[in-house]
Amino acid sequence: MRHERRLSLLYSPKYWLFLTLFCLLTASIVVYLGKQQLASAPSLEQKNEQFAAAKQTAAPVLRNALDFHMTDFEQGWLRYTDGMMKTEDGGVHWQETEASVPSEPAPGNEAADAAVLGLVDLSKYQQLSNLTFGSKVYAIKKIQFLTDRIGWALVEEPEELKIPLLVTADGGQTWSDEVTSAIRGAMLEEKARLQQLKKEAALYPSADIAKASIRAEWTVLPDTSAPGDVVLVRHNKPGKIEWLGKTYTLQPFGSGYFTYLPITMQAKPGKYPIGDQTLTIQAKKFDTQYLKVTQQMESMRQDTARIQADQKKINLARSKSEPEFLFSGPFVQPVEGVLTTPYGYTRYVNGKYDSAHMAIDLAAKEGTPIKATNDGVVALADSLYLTGNAIYIDHGMGLFSQYAHLSELRVKTGDKVKQGDIIGLVGTTGFSTGPHLHFAFWAHNVQVNPDLFFNTTPFQWLKAKE
Ligand SMILES: [Zn+2]
Numbered sequence: 482m483r484h485e486r487r488l489s490l491l492y493s494p495k496y497w498l499f500l501t502l503f504c505l506l507t508a509s510i511v512v513y514l515g516k517q518q519l520a521s522a523p524s525l526e527q528k529n530e531q532f533a534a535a536k537q538t539a540a541p542v543l544r545n546a547l548d549f550h551m552t553d554f555e556q557g558w559l560r561y562t563d564g565m566m567k568t569e570d571g572g573v574h575w576q577e578t579e580a581s582v583p584s585e586p587a588p589g590n591e592a593a594d595a596a597v598l599g600l601v602d603l604s605k606y607q608q609l610s611n612l613t614f615g616s617k618v619y620a621i622k623k624i625q626f627l628t629d630r631i632g633w634a635l636v637e638e639p640e641e642l643k644i645p646l647l648v649t650a651d652g653g654q655t656w657s658d659e660v661t662s663a664i665r666g667a668m669l670e671e672k673a674r675l676q677q678l679k680k681e682a683a684l685y686p687s688a689d690i691a692k693a694s695i696r697a698e699w700t701v702l703p704d705t706s707a708p709g710d711v712v713l714v715r716h717n718k719p720g721k722i723e724w725l726g727k728t729y730t731l732q733p734f735g736s737g738y739f740t741y742l743p744i745t746m747q748a749k750p751g752k753y754p755i756g757d758q759t760l761t762i763q764a765k766k767f768d769t770q771y772l773k774v775t776q777q778m779e780s781m782r783q784d785t786a787r788i789q790a791d792q793k794k795i796n797l798a799r800s801k802s803e804p805e806f807l808f809s810g811p812f813v814q815p816v817e818g819v820l821t822t823p824y825g826y827t828r829y830v831n832g833k834y835d836s837a838h839m840a841i842d843l844a845a846k847e848g849t850p851i852k853a854t855n856d857g858v859v860a861l862a863d864s865l866y867l868t869g870n871a872i873y874i875d876h877g878m879g880l881f882s883q884y885a886h887l888s889e890l891r892v893k894t895g896d897k898v899k900q901g902d903i904i905g906l907v908g909t910t911g912f913s914t915g916p917h918l919h920f921a922f923w924a925h926n927v928q929v930n931p932d933l934f935f936n937t938t939p940f941q942w943l944k945a946k947e
Pocket residue numbers: 822838840841842918919920
């Protein structure tokens with residue numbers, strides 16, 4: 482009976498329904514739990530993203546920086562045990578790079594030039610062994626300065642820092658772990674200053690002479706002179722110089738302030754203080770020349786109206802000069818010729834005292850090409866009464882060269898010329914007795930000795946002092 486009943490249960494539809502439901506429930510619980518477990522485990526993609534994020538935020542702190550170098554105010558690298566970073570904006574941004582450590586930059590880059598020009602005393606900074614940033618003192622692993630103001634230091638144990646490389650814009654007084662806009666501004670200022678300095682330094686005969694002049698308060702080039710000559714003065718600040726009854730304003734160029742000082746023929750020999758320097762004027766004797774001209778020529782000089790009209794044009798042309806030295810190489814003699822009247826000769830015309838001839842006369846065949854003595858701007862190219870076809874070239878900072886009696890002008894007012902450019906041809910126009918070039922230099926409207934300039938420049942005159 483009992484046995485039968487059990488069997489009957491087995492065949493009961495209720496029993497099968499219950500069993501099916503139980504199985505379904507168990508299966509869904511298993512599936513649910515499995516899903517839960519899978520959801521909490523990150524996918525491979527997620528793993529990679531998390532790793533990358535951790536690496537990015539932690540890179541400068543956790544990675545061990547070994548070395549760095551700033552090539553200039555823009556380019557630099559930072560080497561870690563496991564890679565390299567580089568910057569192209571002076572450390573404002575750093576990016577991972579595949580490149581290996583670049584080789585040392587060739588001389589000519591800003592960092593090298595700064596040291597050559599004495600802008601940075603490397604030994605002074607190499608002695609530093611630690612620095613303070615925030616409230617912590619850091620040991621310095623490596624330090625580098627580009628100028629006396631701008632420097633970087635790689636420090637030990639930089640856990641709290643954004644980057645292990647600290648930067649200063651005040652010569653190491655204060656340090657920062659980021660290149661702020663103020664620090665970047667200071668870098669660009671220093672870069673501009675260095676460029677100005679390089680421009681000036683290139684004009685001196687040597688790096689040592691450049692350094693000496695740039696570091697001095699006053700420089701007189703040269704420190705010995707004579708009546709009719711000219712000197713160039715450099716000061717490290719703007720200002721004015723009172724000189725032989727006139728005032729000369731020092732004009733900015735490169736990293737200094739300059740003016741030509743013409744030594745007039747009336748200047749007395751002696752020693753003259755110029756700032757903290759002394760200019761010695763030595764006595765000089767000038768010869769006399771007697772010239773015979775025709776009555777017709779002599780009468781030319783009575784037409785004062787024409788002469789004065791020309792003088793107005795000339796004065797206007799020489800009244801403004803470019804605010805920089807326009808030359809980079811030496812001045813050249815404009816024509817090979819026979820020197821018929823040297824500079825400074827006292828001249829008598831038809832037995833009467835005429836003037837001191839403050840130019841040189843170079844006799845040459847009519848039509849001989851005339852070279853520009855140096856780079857400049859044509860301030861005047863015109864047919865004038867006494868000087869005939871004449872050219873004035875502005876060489877900047879108040880210095881002009883003059884070419885007179887040309888048969889032909891090959892330039893016009895406003896033209897830019899380079900040293901050696903053919904500007905005209907030798908002739909005998911105006912008050913002239915035969916084909917020759919009358920050649921003069923004017924410094925602040927005073928005629929000065931052309932012989933001082935040939936094959937040199939005023940910046941090279943310092944050589945005499947060294
Ligand atoms: Zn002359």
